[in-house]
Amino acid sequence: MKPNKTLTDRIQKPTDAMLSITNGTATETARMYETENDISRAHRMELNELMNQRLASAVDLQMQMKQAHWNVKGPSFIGLHELFDKVAEAVEGYVDEIAERIVQLGGVAEGTVRMAAARTRLVEYSTDISDGMAHVEGVARALSTFGEEARNTIDKADELEDADTADLFVEISRGIDKWLWFVEAHSQAAK
Numbered sequence: 001m002k003p004n005k006t007l008t009d010r011i012q013k014p015t016d017a018m019l020s021i022t023n024g025t026a027t028e029t030a031r032m033y034e035t036e037n038d039i040s041r042a043h044r045m046e047l048n049e050l051m052n053q054r055l056a057s058a059v060d061l062q063m064q065m066k067q068a069h070w071n072v073k074g075p076s077f078i079g080l081h082e083l084f085d086k087v088a089e090a091v092e093g094y095v096d097e098i099a100e101r102i103v104q105l106g107g108v109a110e111g112t113v114r115m116a117a118a119r120t121r122l123v124e125y126s127t128d129i130s131d132g133m134a135h136v137e138g139v140a141r142a143l144s145t146f147g148e149e150a151r152n153t154i155d156k157a158d159e160l161e162d163a164d165t166a167d168l169f170v171e172i173s174r175g176i177d178k179w180l181w182f183v184e185a186h187s188q189a190a191k
Helices: 007-012 041-071 077-104 111-121 133-157 165-190
Strands: 020-021 024-028
Touching: 007 024, 041 077, 041 111, 077 133, 077 165, 111 133, 133 165
Parallel strands: none
Antiparallel strands: 020 024
16 A cells, blocks of 8 residues: 655645647646646646746736836826836736736746746837837737737636636736726827
């Protein structure tokens, strides 16, 4: 009879990394920790890969908001400067929630700036702009792209039978849409 592993043994030692095939290229996927979570291991692995992609985009989004916050100029400076900072603070919360959900499912949150830069789906934020309205357009584009990613994650989490991850991304999507509304309001009256 094999001795039972203690909970400490299971949660402190990740299982071996697995290979995944994407576009004909083998890549190593994140290691998984054992957990008593009842979502199947296969689904948790897919969810963690998906959420690490979203984590990368969220980290990038947070830094894009700070880029706009630091560099905005023009007659609407103070309003936009403060708005972009509030958006960055909200996105920081989403970053933390996504990373914690990954870990709850036995995964490893891959959230360094270098990891984010390699994985993000957002378009590079221009460093050549300073005008407030140009930043409004850039911020709106980034928020819109991330909002679409969040909604796609809701659908995929539902397919993988993870209502909690779907619910998390419903909350994130709702928040992103609110910030997009606040940002776009600065340009809509002129159109």
